[in-house]
Amino acid sequence: MAVQLESTITCPECQYQKTEQMPEDACQFFYECEQCKTVLRPQSGDCCVYCSYGTVPCPPIQQDKSCCQ
Numbered sequence: 001m002a003v004q005l006e007s008t009i010t011c012p013e014c015q016y017q018k019t020e021q022m023p024e025d026a027c028q029f030f031y032e033c034e035q036c037k038t039v040l041r042p043q044s045g046d047c048c049v050y051c052s053y054g055t056v057p058c059p060p061i062q063q064d065k066s067c068c069q
Contacts, residue, residue, distance in 0.1 A: 004062065005022050009053045014036040016035035025060075028050060
C-alpha cells in the first residue's frame, strides 16, 4: 500500500480543518491552528499531531515502523 503524505488536521478547540503535507521521515510535535491559534500537541500514546488529530497517521506509522526514535 502506498504511503499517504496528506492528512487533514481538525482542531479540537474550534473544529477548523486544514489539509497538510506530512514530513516523510520526522514527527511533528506541535501544530498551530490557523483559525484559533491553539497549539496542538500529540495526545498521550501518540507520536505526533497527525496521529492524534489527522485523518491519516504519519508515514512511519503507516509503514509499521517505530516513529520518532
